[in-house]
Amino acid sequence: MVPDADSSDRLAGARRAIERDAEELRARAQGARGMVIAALNGIAEIRQVLAAVMPRRRDSDGAGSADR
DSSP: OOTTSOHHHHHHHHHHHHHHHHHHHHHHHHHHHHHHHHHHHHHHHHHHHHHHHSOOOBOTTSOBOTTO
């Protein structure tokens, strides 16, 4: 910004910069949310595969675990 610019021009410039930064932060947050959701979906898929291929744990009396 120009040091001797009108204060309303400086204020308008600062507002545009803040709005631009806010939009960038919103876009980054949206991207981060997408990555978290993708990671959680991947974990859920891994858990399903492991549940299908690994035998269930058995209690000492031979019954399957009821909490799974």
